[in-house]
Amino acid sequence: MNGRRKFLRDVRAFLVSISAIGGVLKLLPAKAFAREASRKGKWYGFGVSVDKCIGCARCMEACKTENDVPREPFYFRTWVERYIIRKDGETVVKAIESNAEAAPDTSGDRSILRSFFVPKLCNQCADPPCVQVCPVGATFQTGDGVVLVNVKTCVGCRYCIQACPYGARYLHPETHTADKCTFCYHRISRDLLPACVEVCPTQARIFGDVNSGSSPLTRFRRMNKIHVLKPALNTEPKVYYASLDGEVR
Amino acid sequence: MSHELTRTLSELLPQIQGYIYPNEIEVHWGLLIVVYPYITGIVAGAFILASLVKVFNVKEVQPLYRLSLLTALAYLLVAPLPLLSHLGHPERSYEMFLTPQPSSAMAMFGFVYAWYLMAVLLIEIWFVYRTDLIAWAEEESGAMKWIHRTLALFSRDKSESALVFDHKALKTITIIGIPSAFLLHGYVGFIFGSVKANPWWSSVLMPIAFLFSAIVSGVALVILLYMVITPLTGGKINMKCVDKGVDFLFYVVIVDFTLEFVDFIHRIYQSEEEIKILSEMVMSKLFMSLVVIQVLLGMVLPLGIIGVTKIFKRRFTLNEDLRKMLYFISVLLIQFGIFTMRWNVVIGGQMFSKSFRGLTTYKMEIGGIEGLLYALFLLVLPLVILTVLLKVLPPWKEMREEGPDLEDGTPGVLPAPER
Amino acid sequence: MKKILSKMPDALARLLVVFAALAILGAFVVIVLIPKDMKDVKIQWADAIKAEQAKPVLYAGFHACGECHERIYEKKKTGYHRDLSCETCHGPAYAHTQDPDEVKPVIPKERAFCPLCHAYNPSRPRGFPQINPAAHNPLKACASCHNPHDPKPPTTPKECSACHGEIARMKAVSHHVQLECTTCHQAPQQHKISPRSVKPTKPQNREFCGKCHARDAKDRMANNAPRIDLANHGEKYVCWQCHYPHSPEVE
Numbered sequence: 001m002n003g004r005r006k007f008l009r010d011v012r013a014f015l016v017s018i019s020a021i022g023g024v025l026k027l028l029p030a031k032a033f034a035r036e037a038s039r040k041g042k043w044y045g046f047g048v049s050v051d052k053c054i055g056c057a058r059c060m061e062a063c064k065t066e067n068d069v070p071r072e073p074f075y076f077r078t079w080v081e082r083y084i085i086r087k088d089g090e091t092v093v094k095a096i097e098s099n100a101e102a103a104p105d106t107s108g109d110r111s112i113l114r115s116f117f118v119p120k121l122c123n124q125c126a127d128p129p130c131v132q133v134c135p136v137g138a139t140f141q142t143g144d145g146v147v148l149v150n151v152k153t154c155v156g157c158r159y160c161i162q163a164c165p166y167g168a169r170y171l172h173p174e175t176h177t178a179d180k181c182t183f184c185y186h187r188i189s190r191d192l193l194p195a196c197v198e199v200c201p202t203q204a205r206i207f208g209d210v211n212s213g214s215s216p217l218t219r220f221r222r223m224n225k226i227h228v229l230k231p232a233l234n235t236e237p238k239v240y241y242a243s244l245d246g247e248v249r
Numbered sequence: 250m251s252h253e254l255t256r257t258l259s260e261l262l263p264q265i266q267g268y269i270y271p272n273e274i275e276v277h278w279g280l281l282i283v284v285y286p287y288i289t290g291i292v293a294g295a296f297i298l299a300s301l302v303k304v305f306n307v308k309e310v311q312p313l314y315r316l317s318l319l320t321a322l323a324y325l326l327v328a329p330l331p332l333l334s335h336l337g338h339p340e341r342s343y344e345m346f347l348t349p350q351p352s353s354a355m356a357m358f359g360f361v362y363a364w365y366l367m368a369v370l371l372i373e374i375w376f377v378y379r380t381d382l383i384a385w386a387e388e389e390s391g392a393m394k395w396i397h398r399t400l401a402l403f404s405r406d407k408s409e410s411a412l413v414f415d416h417k418a419l420k421t422i423t424i425i426g427i428p429s430a431f432l433l434h435g436y437v438g439f440i441f442g443s444v445k446a447n448p449w450w451s452s453v454l455m456p457i458a459f460l461f462s463a464i465v466s467g468v469a470l471v472i473l474l475y476m477v478i479t480p481l482t483g484g485k486i487n488m489k490c491v492d493k494g495v496d497f498l499f500y501v502v503i504v505d506f507t508l509e510f511v512d513f514i515h516r517i518y519q520s521e522e523e524i525k526i527l528s529e530m531v532m533s534k535l536f537m538s539l540v541v542i543q544v545l546l547g548m549v550l551p552l553g554i555i556g557v558t559k560i561f562k563r564r565f566t567l568n569e570d571l572r573k574m575l576y577f578i579s580v581l582l583i584q585f586g587i588f589t590m591r592w593n594v595v596i597g598g599q600m601f602s603k604s605f606r607g608l609t610t611y612k613m614e615i616g617g618i619e620g621l622l623y624a625l626f627l628l629v630l631p632l633v634i635l636t637v638l639l640k641v642l643p644p645w646k647e648m649r650e651e652g653p654d655l656e657d658g659t660p661g662v663l664p665a666p667e668r
Numbered sequence: 669m670k671k672i673l674s675k676m677p678d679a680l681a682r683l684l685v686v687f688a689a690l691a692i693l694g695a696f697v698v699i700v701l702i703p704k705d706m707k708d709v710k711i712q713w714a715d716a717i718k719a720e721q722a723k724p725v726l727y728a729g730f731h732a733c734g735e736c737h738e739r740i741y742e743k744k745k746t747g748y749h750r751d752l753s754c755e756t757c758h759g760p761a762y763a764h765t766q767d768p769d770e771v772k773p774v775i776p777k778e779r780a781f782c783p784l785c786h787a788y789n790p791s792r793p794r795g796f797p798q799i800n801p802a803a804h805n806p807l808k809a810c811a812s813c814h815n816p817h818d819p820k821p822p823t824t825p826k827e828c829s830a831c832h833g834e835i836a837r838m839k840a841v842s843h844h845v846q847l848e849c850t851t852c853h854q855a856p857q858q859h860k861i862s863p864r865s866v867k868p869t870k871p872q873n874r875e876f877c878g879k880c881h882a883r884d885a886k887d888r889m890a891n892n893a894p895r896i897d898l899a900n901h902g903e904k905y906v907c908w909q910c911h912y913p914h915s916p917e918v919e
Contacts, residue, residue, distance in 0.1 A: 140716075186723035
């Protein structure tokens, strides 16, 4: 009798503690379903034509100007990487600087297989890990698929910076809140192009609505073989790359 | 501030090896976030030690029971401080309670913490001390009387049935408490283990490894405190208790070591994309803290020392002082080992670029909110709180309970500490 | 209430009262005292979107420029720079569209600017026009040869370069790259049939070169040309007896 009662009590206590854990687990959203583009309204995306980028850094310059990004070289909403891949597989990567820098003369270097520029920016993932981890809901995805940061409620815990696989976020040194590319949300809401797209001299950057029937972005996605960065992480980036080299991470 | 930051970051620029994303140069989670899992780990570990007595009926470590509960409380009170201090906007931290995002592991901190503090630790301590509080309040006068009366919630019930209920309640709370303690620290591991962007952190084993290292650090710390506090307050160390505690510690360290070893082997055997940069990091940036301090000094050496005392048991039984000293050294080493384990996880996870092409450097500051001095302050603060707790809720009676096989022991012989 | 409490063990009742008080206090603070917009992320998000949208625009976009600068806009449309936005070179110009007289966009005249795109860089895609800034007409402003609104690589007519390839190549990298062959030479039709017997003309006097290089030269092309005093600069010779016009060495 006593043994059974004791057992029942233990079971009860066990259930209470399990339900505490279960409650937390239940709150975690089901991640099994991929986020699809919302069928109604706009769903913004971005195209990068790697073959067209000439590494002039006008995009970086325009981005810092338009969005008042700190000028120090530790804060970038967009940047351009230069890849040099040698015959032995050695890959040298460098983020180019925004002012003119003399290109190292490598024309005589026979060990170089190929070399190119790759523009990078926030991938505005359809399933953004930064939004997932934000404890206070300061970073969120708008209805048209842009990930924004609410400077008024960001507590500056930097979990989102850790969670971003692309290094696209930084802590703004003055506001002490997380900051990132917004696709120039203030511009696109006025039917202007993002600043980097506006100034890109070679149309290496293409901006548009994924849902639109015909647009430069739709054409870009139709006519090119498309790849995204780090697809294995299942973040479903909406920055689509054409002619992306396998060495690019 | 901003200029200062710019200057420090500019100094770091030439120290970058290979390529890192340009935003990655700033190490965002510094020393404070190293201190945070270390402190919560001690909370969980100390509580597990306490539940050894209550749930698993390990009578030998009874003298550690109240001390470990108070230690857990002292460290738990400090646990949110490093988190709060490292925020860009600590004044907005209330938002974690007002708009918690259910998808965020971090948002759960406030709730896990509140649950553990209010529903487990405080209640358990209250039930443990209730009768004592009543008794003290009856004997005392002045401020202390009122403190104890208030702490007892003005309860005066010392009847037999009340004692029985206390006992039952304690057992239930401890049973709830064990998964809660697991939750508290497993959750801290989950904060790191769930970051899929970071292969150094992203591991299913992370919460479990955190949990076991938490138990290691908590048990080691309580033993250490017991061995320091008892002689200081004029008591005699109960070697039977310490032996048992160290015994338990020994096995937990073995489990912890195995877990981390499994993780290590697993990574090397799978050798995914990131293995090159990770091994480069371990061999250069983390060699001292990971290989030398964490593994060799913090695990292998204390395991060896305790192992020796076990193998040559008879010889060491004779020489109690030597055994004491060896234990003391071991638990101290283990503390350092666990602290560097937190360091290697937190700082190590930010030393390499997520492009897997380069390494950056962490430069520890001395002053300032992210600095060494503040971190030391946070590490000392729980001890100060513990001193206060020991004054208000003295555990001496239990700590001085002498084992039956100590020759001159009759319980309660030692003088009660002056208040 | 009291009845229920008195049935419980004393300790439990006391704890329950304390916890209930705490819970009620907490609930009161959260539900009553704290304003709604602090608890509802949806409201916060809407505000954040508004704040984001309200940020000032600095780059006006290329359509805006065409409204006033129609001639250049139309010209640019047909050239190699047709896809290039005005603000890529002239910088953010929204302020200029608001107050065209007070705020003027920059005109990048320095030689360092065009090579941002057109300097040779092995990482640039093949076929993109690139030059070596150190060897390509050093010290001369890019715009003095190339119209940035309608850039064209200067070419030598096929009729001339077919035979005079060496001269064409030399001239192409010289200060005189922008001069047509016919600026200095008149080639009669017969020259193509019997090149040896019918020769093109050459400038026969100093005044011809002086149209650009004399101190008081007024020719449109002469803006950046080095100037000399025709009266006392080697008066004995015709200019090309000392200077080779297809690759003048004067800096």
